[in-house]
Amino acid sequence: MRRTAGMLAGLTLLVPLALTAPPAAATTAPAVTAPATPQAKAPYANFKIHHVSYPKKVKAGSKITYSFQITNIGPHSADYYYIGGILPKGIVSTLKWGGPKGTDCLWEGREFWCWPPPVLYPNPAEGETDSTWLTIQITLLKGTRGTLSTKLGAITYDVPTGADNLDKRQLKDLGIKGWITTRTVKTKIVSPGSRVYVPPPPKPTPSRTPDRNRKKGT
16 A cells, blocks of 8 residues: 655655666775675566657647556566656646546656556466556646656555555655656657648639620721
8 A cells, every 4th residue: 555645755765777886896905805885676576668658749838648558577566656757847737647546646846656556466367467557648838948858657665564554754764765767758849830821712613704895896
């Protein structure tokens, strides 16, 4: 079970999945052995981000809809996770979102995270699932220009038994770290094009040949 209170308090402990600790520095003193540097702990569950849908170009002041899915590829099931991302700058203070029934979300700063109800299993049995989805619709401020950068993905925590009701601040105090994996998508804001001249429709063809006058004296 996941709680809303203090949800983002522990984001400073998030570890990118690609991050590993550097090796210990070599030493030339024969009598001293440098202690081994601990390797970063592997995530409890890894997520694949797929079926990502977003516009590559929009006009100023437009709405942008992001849609994507995450799939747990193991090694363990994920019951303490979030789906969402880091939204771009230059958007209005309201948005729309959609997800599985029972999903709740929290928006703080540029970070928007949701916690869907299903537990995600890497090898789901009948009645179980390994995937969930989310749709986010934002609206640009009319003055926003340039290229927008948005990160979509998931956060997972390896929460020990009995700590599943703790919020992020309490997890941080206990030293429980989370892992975040995201995919960056970019959308370019283009200036509205100039109006295209549309010629008027041609005049209708007369139904009969018009009368002709002959020149006098001919």
